[in-house]
Amino acid sequence: AQSVTQPDIHITVSEGASLELRCNYSYGATPYLFWYVQSPGQGLQLLLKYFSGDTLVQGIKGFEAEFKRSQSSFNLRKPSVHWSDAAEYFCAVGEAGGFKTIFGAGTRLFVKA
Amino acid sequence: DGGITQSPKYLFRKEGQNVTLSCEQNLNHDAMYWYRQDPGQGLRLIYYSQIVNDFQKGDIAEGYSVSREKKESFPLTVTSAQKNPTAFYLCASSIGSSLNTEAFFGQGTRLTVV
Numbered sequence: 694a695q696s697v698t699q700p701d702i703h704i705t706v707s708e709g710a711s712l713e714l715r716c717n718y719s720y721g722a723t724p725y726l727f728w729y730v731q732s733p734g735q736g737l738q739l740l741l742k743y744f745s746g747d748t749l750v751q752g753i754k755g756f757e758a759e760f761k762r763s764q765s766s767f768n769l770r771k772p773s774v775h776w777s778d779a780a781e782y783f784c785a786v787g788e789a790g791g792f793k794t795i796f797g798a799g800t801r802l803f804v805k806a
Numbered sequence: 807d808g809g810i811t812q813s814p815k816y817l818f819r820k821e822g823q824n825v826t827l828s829c830e831q832n833l834n835h836d837a838m839y840w841y842r843q844d845p846g847q848g849l850r851l852i853y854y855s856q857i858v859n860d861f862q863k864g865d866i867a868e869g870y871s872v873s874r875e876k877k878e879s880f881p882l883t884v885t886s887a888q889k890n891p892t893a894f895y896l897c898a899s900s901i902g903s904s905l906n907t908e909a910f911f912g913q914g915t916r917l918t919v920v
Binding site: 783 | 812846850851864865896898911914916
């Protein structure tokens, strides 16, 4: 069965520091992978997605993610975090041609000055 | 501007009452979805609809019902049979019949049972 694991419930980084949020998935075939961001009390916004091709994917707000098949990972990165990046981040995996997308439990990012 | 509108933003319900959450989209999307979000559990799929007058149960459909009479609208009813309805509810839509294209989410409705 498909599953998504985000090992870190919360992470705190200093403003200007680099960020990496971890995501591991379990899926038999080539997955469709997503990262979403959610501000408190709001809906989710798509940051980036991977379907095929280049394993390094660029997204909005300066985020990028790298698909590593051998490690079943799709980690999200940002070279320099801004205070406005404080939010909850969800990794998700969808099945090719399917309708269900499985979301991880989320990682809450705190940014300190 | 195109988007998804959920209403109300906050909703209070007495135990034993049914309540309906509204979701409207003007993106001309075929597919619509309802998710429930609880702290530390991510999003869980309640129901989804690929086309008008058709919908399927998701992973946690018990105690919920939906209708899809119009392409733009996908209301969710939380019935008295739902044992633990207090949660944050998110509606989403996507262009195709799969969420494996970009999904657009509403701002959510926070339901509290009092």
